[in-house]
Amino acid sequence: MKRFRPLPITRKSILLCFACLPLLQGCMVGPKYVRPTVQAPPAFKETTDQTAPDGTTWTTAKPQDTTLRGKWWEIYQKPELNGLEDKLNDSNQNIAQAFHNLMAARAQVREARSSYSPTVSTTPSYTRSRTSANVVGQAPANTNLNSNNFDLPFDVSWEPDVWGRVRNTVKEYANAAQVSAADLANEKLTEQANLAEYYFELRGQDQLIELYKQTIETYQKSLELTRVLGRTGIDSDQAVAQAELNLKTAQAAATNLGVARAQYEHAIALLIGQPASSFSMPMHPLTTAVPGIPLGVPSQLLQRRPDIAAAERTMSQANALIGVETAAFYPSFSISFEGGLESSNVKNWFTWPSRFFSLGPSASQTLFDAGLRRNTVAQYKAQYDADVASYRQTVLTAFQQTEDSLASERILAKQLQQEQEVIAAAQRYYDLSVVRYRTGVDTYLNVFTAQNTLLADQQTQVNLRVQQMTSSVQLIEALGGGWDTTQLPTEKEVAAKK
Structure with a gap:
C-alpha cells in the first residue's frame, strides 16, 4: 500500500x-464592553429624620463604621447563632451545590483556553x-x-485566533464562572440570613411559651380564688366557669406554640445539613437587642450585593458572545x-x-448563509440588551429592599415603644380589676376581660420584637452581608487549576 x-x-x-x-x-x-451606568440616590430616604403625625421626630442611628465585615451574624453577639452559622457554611447542601457549579464553570474556562494550543493526535x-x-x-x-x-x-x-473568536470564547466562559462565583456568594448570604431569621423566630416562640407559662400560673391562681369565693357564697358559679375558660384556653394556645417551634427547629436542621430527627435546640427566650447596623451610601450597593455582581458579569458574558459570533463574518x-x-x-x-x-x-470563508450569521449576531445583541435591563432592575430591587428594611426598622422601633406603653396601661387595668374583684366592687367579668387584654398585648410585643430582629437580618441581607466585589475572582483566577 x-x-x-x-x-x-x-x-x-x-x-x-x-x-x-x-x-x-x-x-x-466585536464590541468593547462598557458597564452601563446606573443612577444611585445620594442617600437612603429612610436614613433621614422622620417626623411622626404626633409631631415627634425619629432619627436613624448613624454608626461610625460604614461597612459590614466577614461574619456579619456576630453583630448579634449570640455564640449559639455563631456556631450554627459555622455549621451551615460547612454542611449546607445548597451551598455545596453552588460551589460545585462554580467548579464546573471554572473547568469550562480551561476547556476554552485549550483552543489556544495546537491539537496533536497519532x-x-x-x-x-x-x-x-x-x-x-x-x-x-x-x-x-x-x-x-x-x-x-x-x-x-x-x-490561529485571528479575529479573537477564541479570546472572546474564553472571556465568555470566564465571565460565566464569575457569575457562578457571585451566585455562590449570594446563595451563602441567603442561607445565612434564613438561618438567622429562623433562629430568632424560634427564640420568639420560646418567649411566647415562657409568657404563656407565667400566664397559666396567674390564671390558675385566679381560678383558685374564684372557687374559694364561690364556696363562701361571695361569687357565683359563672365566675368559676369564666376562670376555667381562661385557663383552658391559655393551656390550649400554649400547646399550639409547639407546632411552630418544631417547624423552625426542623428548618434550622435542614440548613445546617443535619436530619431533623436527630437535631434539637434547648429553649431560651428571646433576649437579643437589635444592634446598630452600618449602612453606608446607596452607591455602595453596586459593589456590595452579589446578585448585582452576577447581573453585571452576565452582561459582560453576553457582550463577549457577540464578539464570538461576529468573528464568523471573517475567514x-x-x-x-x-x-x-x-x-x-x-x-x-x-x-x-x-x-x-x-x-x-x-x-x-462562508459565502452565503441566507442571513444566518447576521441574525445570530442580532439575537445576541438583543440578549445583551435584555441583560442590561435585568441588571438595572436588580439594582432598583436592591434599593427597594434596603428601603423596605430601613422603614421596618424605624416603624417597628416606634411601635415597640408605643406597645410598651400599652402593656403598662393593660397591666394597671388588670391590677385594678383584681383589687376591685377581691373587694367585691366588680364581678369577675372585669378580671376576665383585663386578663385577655393584657395577654394579647404581651403577645403583640413579643411578635413585634421577633419581627424587629428578622427585619434587621433582612436589612443586613439587603446590604450584601459584608460581601464586596473585591472578593469576586478575576478572569485570570477563574481559569487557574485551583
Missing part, C-alpha cells in the same frame, strides 16, 4: 510560515496484506505476495502538519529514511 508523498518543503519555508503566526492574532472583532497502525496470485498474473514463482506496513503518523492542527485560517514514520520492515521503522511529512495553511 503506497502513501501519497507531498512535494518537498524547504526548511526556510517552514520557518517563514511559523514566523508569521504571531502576526495572525493581532485582531479582535494513530499508529500495523497492516499485513496479501496480493491475490490471480491479480499478479505471470509473476515468478518465488514472488512474495505478502507485505507489511508499519505506520506511526502524527497529525498537528492549529487554528478562518488553520495550519496543519502531518508526519511520522512508515516502513515495510519493523527493523527500518525508526530510521531516518522512514520519515514523511506534509505542512501547509488553509483558509475557509
Whole structure:
C-alpha cells in the first residue's frame, strides 16, 4: 500500500510560515464592553429624620463604621447563632451545590483556553496484506505476495485566533464562572440570613411559651380564688366557669406554640445539613437587642450585593458572545502538519529514511448563509440588551429592599415603644380589676376581660420584637452581608487549576 508523498518543503519555508503566526492574532472583532451606568440616590430616604403625625421626630442611628465585615451574624453577639452559622457554611447542601457549579464553570474556562494550543493526535497502525496470485498474473514463482506496513503518523492542527473568536470564547466562559462565583456568594448570604431569621423566630416562640407559662400560673391562681369565693357564697358559679375558660384556653394556645417551634427547629436542621430527627435546640427566650447596623451610601450597593455582581458579569458574558459570533463574518485560517514514520520492515521503522511529512495553511470563508450569521449576531445583541435591563432592575430591587428594611426598622422601633406603653396601661387595668374583684366592687367579668387584654398585648410585643430582629437580618441581607466585589475572582483566577 503506497502513501501519497507531498512535494518537498524547504526548511526556510517552514520557518517563514511559523514566523508569521504571531502576526495572525493581532485582531479582535466585536464590541468593547462598557458597564452601563446606573443612577444611585445620594442617600437612603429612610436614613433621614422622620417626623411622626404626633409631631415627634425619629432619627436613624448613624454608626461610625460604614461597612459590614466577614461574619456579619456576630453583630448579634449570640455564640449559639455563631456556631450554627459555622455549621451551615460547612454542611449546607445548597451551598455545596453552588460551589460545585462554580467548579464546573471554572473547568469550562480551561476547556476554552485549550483552543489556544495546537491539537496533536497519532494513530499508529500495523497492516499485513496479501496480493491475490490471480491479480499478479505471470509473476515468478518465488514472488512474495505478502507485505507489511508499519505506520506511526502524527497529525498537528492549529487554528490561529485571528479575529479573537477564541479570546472572546474564553472571556465568555470566564465571565460565566464569575457569575457562578457571585451566585455562590449570594446563595451563602441567603442561607445565612434564613438561618438567622429562623433562629430568632424560634427564640420568639420560646418567649411566647415562657409568657404563656407565667400566664397559666396567674390564671390558675385566679381560678383558685374564684372557687374559694364561690364556696363562701361571695361569687357565683359563672365566675368559676369564666376562670376555667381562661385557663383552658391559655393551656390550649400554649400547646399550639409547639407546632411552630418544631417547624423552625426542623428548618434550622435542614440548613445546617443535619436530619431533623436527630437535631434539637434547648429553649431560651428571646433576649437579643437589635444592634446598630452600618449602612453606608446607596452607591455602595453596586459593589456590595452579589446578585448585582452576577447581573453585571452576565452582561459582560453576553457582550463577549457577540464578539464570538461576529468573528464568523471573517475567514478562518488553520495550519496543519502531518508526519511520522512508515516502513515495510519493523527493523527500518525508526530510521531516518522512514520519515514523511506534509505542512501547509488553509483558509475557509462562508459565502452565503441566507442571513444566518447576521441574525445570530442580532439575537445576541438583543440578549445583551435584555441583560442590561435585568441588571438595572436588580439594582432598583436592591434599593427597594434596603428601603423596605430601613422603614421596618424605624416603624417597628416606634411601635415597640408605643406597645410598651400599652402593656403598662393593660397591666394597671388588670391590677385594678383584681383589687376591685377581691373587694367585691366588680364581678369577675372585669378580671376576665383585663386578663385577655393584657395577654394579647404581651403577645403583640413579643411578635413585634421577633419581627424587629428578622427585619434587621433582612436589612443586613439587603446590604450584601459584608460581601464586596473585591472578593469576586478575576478572569485570570477563574481559569487557574485551583
